[in-house]
Amino acid sequence: MACADTSKNEIMVFTVSVEFSLGPFLLILLSYICIFSTILQLPSGKGRRKAFSTCCSHLTMVTLFYGTALITYLLPKSSSSLESDQMISLMNTMVIYSENNPGENKTTSEMLILVGFSYLANLQSLLFFGLLVIYLVILMGNLLVIFLIKLNPSLHTPMYFFLVNLSASEICFTSSVVPQLLAHLLVEEKTLSIAGCAAQLCVFTTMGLTECSLLAAMAYDRYVAICHPLQYTTILSSQVCALLAGASWFIGLSAEVAVTIWIFSLPFCGSSRIPHFFCDIPPVLKMACVDTSQIKILGFFVTVLFIMSPFLLILLSYLCIISTILKLPSAEGRRKAFCTCSSHLMVVTLFYGTALSTYLVPKSSSTTDNDLLISLLNTIVSPVLNPIIYTLRNAEVKGALRSTVVKGIFSHSRRNPRLKSRDS
Incomplete structure (x- = not known):
């Protein structure tokens, strides 16, 4: 349709085609030459057949696409x-479309049914009120921590900067599950769309990974504060703190968005009933019509990289911290140094303890009802206790809370006489 000479455009298109189409094709060709060479060297015919069968699907797709x-x-x-x-x-x-989508989503409906706590029958109302109270406590507690730190300049330190991020992630973590659970406890049809399920799974898992990284950053903060106190402000500058917090959020978001997209690109078939109260990875994978071993392997690598690696960093930090504390000459100094870490240590124990009990309990020794209860505890225990731990066990936060309350009362009492004088 162009009115001018398009030869330059055609040359550019040709160059792009060669670079970005034939380049990958040559890499694929080279890969399969090496693969066939290795397969032919296998001693048994069964081994050669099994090795070739692992490649035949990809080879068919490549042939179809390029052909x-x-x-x-x-x-x-x-x-x-x-x-x-x-x-x-x-x-x-x-x-190409039909090969990439072998049997579209075959679930009987676009809506999923979360069975959840349906077995409790009339007791669901009691669970609703209990969870509602706990959820409100979680919101108020974590928001209180955030506002206290923002309103008090004395708390504008790296430790409390990470605590603000932790409280924000706790609010998102719980809010991705509990409001929907509260709604389902009041209705008979506990349905959720596939898109809603994907969004819930993505937010829940993202916040979990983010919290792991934030806890590791907080452990590093305690390590620097105790082992290198004179260099504390230099090492943990505002730029470094922002970088650590940003990296924590980025790691959680990027890893879990990729996993979620992969999971929900699978074809689902059979029953649309999920024996859980929210969309978690294990029950959703059970709905897939295809082999999910590759996603399970990916999940294993994500666990090792983004859950166990932060845990090992926390462990290493505390080994160095304990070693430094034991070298302090006075018992009072050791007690004071340990007190600065106790809150964080309790939060780490709570988070990893509930997470490990949720996902590493042997299935043979647990029932569905027990699994639901453990998952519920994992969702609410850490978020409800973290603000309590950091307020009741932390002298600085308690002092900031008292000063904020006193300022509020004082400003209110100063306002009242002025209003009375105006009225008179």
Whole structure:
């Protein structure tokens, strides 16, 4: 449709095609030459057949993709008509799409049913009121911590900067599950759309990974404060703190968005009933019609990299901290140094303790009802106790709370006489 010479554009398109289409094709070709060479060296025929079967699906896809693409774009124009061009382009689109989506989502409905605590029958109302109170405590407690730190300049230190991020992640972590659970406890049809399920799973798992990284950053903060107190402000500058917090959020978000997209690109079939009160990875994977071993392997690597690695960093930090504390000459100094870490240590124990009990309890020794209860405790225990631990066991936060309350009362009492004088 262009009115000018398009030869330069065609040259650019050709260059891009060679670089970004033929380049990957040559890499694929080289890979399969090495693969076939290795397969032919295997001693047994069964081993060669099994090794080749692991590649045949990918090889079929590559052949289909490049075959239809080459026919579509490299067929000589003189030998093809407009109608045949259109038919070939249509076949190129349909073949690749159908192969990439082998049997669309085969669930009986676009809505999923979260069975949850349906077995409690009339007791669901009692659970609703209990969870509502706990959820409000979680929100008020964590928001109180955030506002106290923001309103008191004495708390504008790296430790409390990370605590603000931790409280924010706790609010998001709990809010991704509890409001929907509260709504389901009051209705008979506990449904959730597939898109809503994906969003819930993504937020819940993202906040979990983010909290792991934030706890590791807080452990590093305590390590620097105790082992290198004179360099504390230099090492943990505001830029470094922002970088650590930003990296924690980025790691959680990027890893879990990728996992969620992969999970929900799988075809689902069979029953749309999920024996859980929210969309977690294990029950959702059970709905897949295909082999999920690759996603389980990915989940294992995510666990090792982003859950166990922060835990090992926390462990290493506390080994150095304890070693430094034991070298202090006075018992009062050791007690005071340990008190600065006790709150964080309790939070780490709570978080990893409840998480490990949720996902590492042997399935043979647990029932569905027990699994639901443990998952519920994992969702609410740490978020409800963290603000209590950091306010009741921390002298600085208690002092900031007292000063804020006194300021509020004092400003209110100063306001009242002025209002009375105006009225008179």
